[in-house]
Amino acid sequence: MKALNPQLNTWDDSALLQFFMSENMRRPENINFGIGEMDFPTPQIIVDACKGALDSGITFYMPTAGAPELRLALAEACSREYGLEFTENEIFVTPGGTNALFVVILALAGDGGEVLYPNPGFPAYLPQIALGNGTPVDYPLSEENGFIPEPDDIRNRITNRTKLLILNSPSNPIGNIIPSETLEDLAAIAIDNDIWVISDEAYRHLVYAPDRHSSIISLPGMRERTFLTCSFSKSYSMTGWRIGYIVAPSTFNEAFFKIFQYTVTCVSSFSQIAAAKAVQLGDSYYRETLLQMTSRKELIERGLSEITTVSFPKPQGAFYVFLNIQRTGLSSAEVSKKLLDDYSLVTIPGSAFGDLGEGYLRLSYASDLDKIEEGLERLKDAMQHLIPQ
Amino acid sequence: MKALNPQLNTWDDSALLQFFMSENMRRPENINFGIGEMDFPTPQIIVDACKGALDSGITFYMPTAGAPELRLALAEACSREYGLEFTENEIFVTPGGTNALFVVILALAGDGGEVLYPNPGFPAYLPQIALGNGTPVDYPLSEENGFIPEPDDIRNRITNRTKLLILNSPSNPIGNIIPSETLEDLAAIAIDNDIWVISDEAYRHLVYAPDRHSSIISLPGMRERTFLTCSFSKSYSMTGWRIGYIVAPSTFNEAFFKIFQYTVTCVSSFSQIAAAKAVQLGDSYYRETLLQMTSRKELIERGLSEITTVSFPKPQGAFYVFLNIQRTGLSSAEVSKKLLDDYSLVTIPGSAFGDLGEGYLRLSYASDLDKIEEGLERLKDAMQHLIPQ
Numbered sequence: 001m002k003a004l005n006p007q008l009n010t011w012d013d014s015a016l017l018q019f020f021m022s023e024n025m026r027r028p029e030n031i032n033f034g035i036g037e038m039d040f041p042t043p044q045i046i047v048d049a050c051k052g053a054l055d056s057g058i059t060f061y062m063p064t065a066g067a068p069e070l071r072l073a074l075a076e077a078c079s080r081e082y083g084l085e086f087t088e089n090e091i092f093v094t095p096g097g098t099n100a101l102f103v104v105i106l107a108l109a110g111d112g113g114e115v116l117y118p119n120p121g122f123p124a125y126l127p128q129i130a131l132g133n134g135t136p137v138d139y140p141l142s143e144e145n146g147f148i149p150e151p152d153d154i155r156n157r158i159t160n161r162t163k164l165l166i167l168n169s170p171s172n173p174i175g176n177i178i179p180s181e182t183l184e185d186l187a188a189i190a191i192d193n194d195i196w197v198i199s200d201e202a203y204r205h206l207v208y209a210p211d212r213h214s215s216i217i218s219l220p221g222m223r224e225r226t227f228l229t230c231s232f233s234k235s236y237s238m239t240g241w242r243i244g245y246i247v248a249p250s251t252f253n254e255a256f257f258k259i260f261q262y263t264v265t266c267v268s269s270f271s272q273i274a275a276a277k278a279v280q281l282g283d284s285y286y287r288e289t290l291l292q293m294t295s296r297k298e299l300i301e302r303g304l305s306e307i308t309t310v311s312f313p314k315p316q317g318a319f320y321v322f323l324n325i326q327r328t329g330l331s332s333a334e335v336s337k338k339l340l341d342d343y344s345l346v347t348i349p350g351s352a353f354g355d356l357g358e359g360y361l362r363l364s365y366a367s368d369l370d371k372i373e374e375g376l377e378r379l380k381d382a383m384q385h386l387i388p389q
Numbered sequence: 390m391k392a393l394n395p396q397l398n399t400w401d402d403s404a405l406l407q408f409f410m411s412e413n414m415r416r417p418e419n420i421n422f423g424i425g426e427m428d429f430p431t432p433q434i435i436v437d438a439c440k441g442a443l444d445s446g447i448t449f450y451m452p453t454a455g456a457p458e459l460r461l462a463l464a465e466a467c468s469r470e471y472g473l474e475f476t477e478n479e480i481f482v483t484p485g486g487t488n489a490l491f492v493v494i495l496a497l498a499g500d501g502g503e504v505l506y507p508n509p510g511f512p513a514y515l516p517q518i519a520l521g522n523g524t525p526v527d528y529p530l531s532e533e534n535g536f537i538p539e540p541d542d543i544r545n546r547i548t549n550r551t552k553l554l555i556l557n558s559p560s561n562p563i564g565n566i567i568p569s570e571t572l573e574d575l576a577a578i579a580i581d582n583d584i585w586v587i588s589d590e591a592y593r594h595l596v597y598a599p600d601r602h603s604s605i606i607s608l609p610g611m612r613e614r615t616f617l618t619c620s621f622s623k624s625y626s627m628t629g630w631r632i633g634y635i636v637a638p639s640t641f642n643e644a645f646f647k648i649f650q651y652t653v654t655c656v657s658s659f660s661q662i663a664a665a666k667a668v669q670l671g672d673s674y675y676r677e678t679l680l681q682m683t684s685r686k687e688l689i690e691r692g693l694s695e696i697t698t699v700s701f702p703k704p705q706g707a708f709y710v711f712l713n714i715q716r717t718g719l720s721s722a723e724v725s726k727k728l729l730d731d732y733s734l735v736t737i738p739g740s741a742f743g744d745l746g747e748g749y750l751r752l753s754y755a756s757d758l759d760k761i762e763e764g765l766e767r768l769k770d771a772m773q774h775l776i777p778q
Contacts, residue, residue, distance in 0.1 A: 002552055002583060004644050005499030005522075013647075015483050042448040057429040059629045095484045095631065096655060101654045106520060110394030127651035131495060133394075133522045163391055194391060240448045240658030242484065254395050258402075262516035263491045264484060268657055269629030 010130035011043040013123070015333065016352050020228075024340050026137040031367075031375040037170070038319065040237040040289070043279065050274035057269045064261045065253065066093025066245070067272035073279040078228075078247055082218050089250040092260070093267050093275075097202045097231030097244035102128045102225045103197055103263075104246060105164065107255040109187035113163030116154060118352060120147075120322075120357030122172050122200065135161065140356050143324060147174040147313055151185040159187070164196045165189075166217060170203040170317025173353045173362035177316045180214045199228045202244075205235040205286045208294055211316045217247070224249050234318070235286070237276045243267060243275045251329035292318060293365075296372055302364040303376035309387040319366040322350070326359040328386045336361060338386065342377040343377060362373030402512070404558060405724065405741050413729050420756075420764040421734035423449025425561070427708065427755040428753040429678070434670065439663035448669070453650045454642065455634070456661035460667040466577050467617075467636055470593075471607050478639040479703075481649070482656050486591045486620030486633035491517045492652075493587055493616045493635060494553065494643040495567045498523030502552030503685075505543060509536075509739060509746030511561050524550070526647075536563045536702055540574040547578070553585045559592040559706025562742045562751035567598060569603045570603065576608040588617045591633075592707035594624040594675045597683055600705045606636070612639050624675070625667045632656060632664045634771035646778060682708060682754075683774045685761055689754040692765035698776040708755040711739065715748040717775045725750060727775065732767040 019025075022202045065071065071088035079087045094100040101124065107113050110133045117125035119138035129136040137157055141147040154165060167186065169178040178186075190197050199216050207213040217226040228247040232238040246256065260266075278285075297315050304312060304321060311383055325335050332349035339345040339361075350360030363379075454460065460477035483489040490513065499505050499522045506514035508527035518525040524706075526546055531538040543554060558567040558577065563769045567575075579586050588605050596602040606615040619628040627711050636644065643708040644778040649655075667674075686704050693701060693710060700713045721738035728750075739749030752768075754761055 002497075002502070002585070003500065004539045005496055007499055008496070008644055008647055011647075014643075017646075037450055041446045047443050047448070048441060054436050055441060059436070059627065061426055061628045087774060096581055098654045099652060107394055107397070108391075110520070111392065113391070124651045127647065131499070133499075154538060196391070226506075238448065239450045240655075242653070242655065242657050252393075254403075255397055257406075258397055258400075258516065259520060262513045263488060263520065264631075264653075266629075266631065268631045268660060271657060375483075380654045380664075 007130040007133070010136070011126050013352070016349070019333065022138065022340070025346065027031060027344055030344045031371050031378060033363040033365070033375050034348050035366060037233065037239040038237050039368060040200060042237050043281070043285065046236060046238070046278045047324050049277035050270055053270035053273035057195060059369070062266045062269040063267050064257055066267065067269065067276065070272045070276040070279070073276045074245055077279050081214060082224060083350050087250070088246055089253065091345050092246040092248065092253070092270060094244045094246060095264055095267050096226045096242040096261070097229055097233060098124050098247045099230070099264065100229040100244040101198065101200060102132060103247070103256055103350050104229065105129055105134055106132040106259055107252065108196055108343060109145060109163040114161045114165065115164040115358060116157055116162065118149065118168060119354035120360070121225050121353055122168055123352055125166055125303060134163070138354060142356070143175065143313065145369055147171070147176055147322065148178055148182055151182065151189060153223050154186060155189055158195065159191050162193065162195050163208040164197045164198060166200060168200040170207055170213070172203065172318055172352070173320050173329065173357065174313060174322045175315040175318050175320035177211055177213065183214060183216045184219060187216055187222050187241070190225060191221050195223065195225070197226045199226055201228055202231045203234050203308065206290065206293060206319060207317040208290070208297055208315070213317070214283065222364070232275050238275070239276065241271050241275070243271055296365045296369060299369055299372050300363065300376065303373070307380055307383050309383050319364055321365065322362045323359055323361045323363055324359060330386065332358055332361055335386065339379070339382055345378045345381045345382070346376055396519040396522070399525070400515050403742070405738070407612060407721065407727065408456070411729070414735065416733055419733045419735055420767060421735045422752040422754070422764050423737050424755060426622065426628040427626050427642050428757060431626050431630070432670070432674065433629070435625060435663050435667045438658055438666035442659035442662035446637065449658060451658040451661060453646055453655050453656045455656065456658065456665065458510055459661045459665040459668070460601060465632055466668050467592065471604060475636060476639070478642065479636055481635040481642070481645050482661060483633045483635060484653055485620060485631040486654050487513050488653065489618040489633040489635045490542070490587065490589060491521060492645055492648050493618065493637070494518055494523055496583040496641065496650055497554040497585055501550070503548060503550045503553065504553040504555065505546055506555040507538065508743035509562060509749070510742055511557055512741055514555055520711045523552070524621060527743060530700065531745070534566055536560070536573065536711065537567055537571055540571065540578060543575060544578055545586065547582050551582065551584050553587060555587045555589060557589040559596055559602070561592065561707055562709050562739070563711045564704040564707050564709035565702050566600055566602065569759050572603060573608060575589065576605055578609050579614060580610050580749060584614070586611065586615045588615055590617055591620045592623050593619065593677065595682060595708060596680070596706040597686055597704070602620070613656045621664050627667065629662070630660050630664070631666055632660055640760070661717060667746065669755065685754045687756060688758055688761050689752065689765065692762070695768055696772050698772050708753055710752045712752055713748060714749045714750055721747055721750055721774070724775065728768070728771055732771045734764055734767045734771070
């Protein structure tokens with residue numbers, strides 16, 4: 001038998017998969033701090049729009065770049081949110097935010113170009129770069145810097161083969177945001193070195209007051225080199241719908257069209273009509289969601305503060321806490337396994353997000369207050385046993 | 390500005406796009422023989438299943454390989470249709486048949502491996518091979534052989550770098566099918582040379598009596614090296630839903646999982662529930678569709694036979710006729726443009742399907758009888774003017 005694509009060997013998540021597939025993962029008494037989606041159902045008004053589109057027979061192919069009404073709605077929303085004027089030609093609808101990332105990487109770095117990505121960071125970056133035939137180059141995020149990218153770390157890794165810098169704010173798995181001053185430094189580096197930037201803002205509508213979301217795309221000189229990727233999954237509790245989008249200079253449309261036409265064709269037609277309705281919900285919808293998510297964040301923050309043997313950066317966005325469990329003396333995979341097996345608490349080992357995630361766990365607080373409370377109890381209990389006093 | 394992925398320059402469809410974007414393409418009086426989808430709406434029972442899934446709150450992530458009930462339904466249907474026993478572990482659900490093809494090519498040939506594909510053939514093959522970092526090697530289909538792959542043409546193109554052979558039956562754009570004897574010859578070649586086969590069967594439920602669909606996957610020794618790609622688009626008038634699937638030995642699941650998890654994540658949850666319902670419709674649904682499509686096929690076949698200056702292979706499957714227009718003395722792009730501009734008839738120039746498609750037009754008969762009749766009149770009229778008597 002001939003060999004498969006050797007890029008598939010660039011990463012190995014078999015241990016992690018084994019963990020996720022384990023018997024104990026399916027126990028009904030589990031509290032799930034692992035999951036990357038909110039427990040809210042999709043708002044009824046969006047569901048109704050989808051059903052209406054189905055009833056109107058919108059079951060045929062859509063244009064490759066997206067339904068015109070969705071592109072227009074997104075252009076208007078992004079113009080408002082970023083203080084720039086976007087047209088529908090700068091919006092490209094994709095089947096989810098993950099696919100949006102892959103399309104950009106494949107278009108820009110598929111010649112072996114180097115792509116800088118955060119470690120720890122979203123687990124898809126490395127596989128996407130490898131599968132897109134780019135060259136992965138990680139940059140460190142460390143607790144002593146608040147898990148913020150250090151401009152010097154980026155600068156030192158740039159070569160004449162560097163094509164792309166991936167930024168992720170709010171961050172999965174850290175739950176922090178990149179401050180404006182750092183974005184300004186990073187913008188200067190991108191401009192000086194003529195590199196493109198992917199700004200992965202899948203969680204941009206989940207930033208907790210007094211913090212505010214800011215994006216590198218809004219900085220002078222950056223709009224023409226920034227590829228903003230986003231998703232309906234987290235903003236509107238639409239994970240199962242698979243709708244994302246790219247905001248990019250329209251000069252790249254031909255490249256995206258070529259990739260998209262021949263790898264995906266188009267995105268579900270009636271789902272796009274529903275997504276356009278979601279965009280029209282406007283800011284009031286985010287405010288309501290944020291209100292609920294803020295109580296959850298405050299609860300977990302308070303609860304974790306009471307466990308004096310662990311530490312974590314201040315949660316500012318998304319719905320994750322990145323918990324330092326180094327005093328257990330165990331690997332993050334070992335701690336996650338013990339939490340699951342002995343305490344029925346699901347967490348994600350930090351090593352799933354890169355080797356520099358070792359020593360941490362990602363906790364998701366996207367579930368209701370009772371469950372968070374119970375999960376915190378189990379965690380407290382576990383840490384008392386795992387960390388020698 | 391740095392360069393984009395040079396693979397994007399492997400093909401150029403800008404002329405074709407310009408044609409599709411032209412003003413005249415949007416005239417209401419047009420008859421559309423260009424379109425690659427049937428005019429039937431998605432059956433109501435499938436739409437209702439989708440609405441039911443939405444109402445039940447099935448709006449969250451699905452497993453990467455697909456909804457369990459859909460994989461099971463497809464395994465049962467494929468077992469019945471191919472005379473083999475498939476389990477759900479051999480089914481991988483994708484966002485459309487085009488993505489199914491891309492995932493297989495990326496998994497198997499992403500090391501620069503050579504991929505044999507038909508010319509003329511489905512326009513996605515070459516871009517997919519290029520974007521998946523394989524090496525495209527076309528094999529000819531010619532009118533004198535009935536546009537059937539010649540085993541010798543395949544054999545002569547095999548090197549020690551050949552990974553994959555793409556077969557497409559029923560064929561887009563030809564509308565013919567590959568006979569069983571040829572499939573047997575091709576199977577022997579694949580086995581002798583240890584190469585994998587993609588059997589693109591997107592149109593397998595549209596084969597007209599007395600012809601019958603047969604697949605290379607059913608031949609001895611082929612199941613373990615065949616990747617069957619298929620789609621709900623043509624079988625159930627579900628083009629806008631974006632659901633396809635791969636049938637493949639389960640030993641490749643890890644590779645597909647790795648690609649799929651990080652490039653697409655999963656397929657729309659509620660759409661998969663609806664697709665499972667579609668599969669359960671069983672053979673009676675295809676029979677009804679085929680009945681309607683057979684009248685359309687017979688009408689266009691009869692009409693075209695009356696135009697003595699053109700010729701075409703016998704339509705056996707899908708909903709296309711590949712029309713030889715060489716006696717016009719014009720390129721296929723020129724003829725398509727004239728038909729659009731002067732006769733309001735949309736067709737696809739054969740050159741869109743590869744350079745060996747030059748001299749032909751692809752006509753789709755996926756519209757109602759009145760429109761086909763009117764389109765035939767316009768074509769007759771045009772040919773009288775275009776071909777010197």
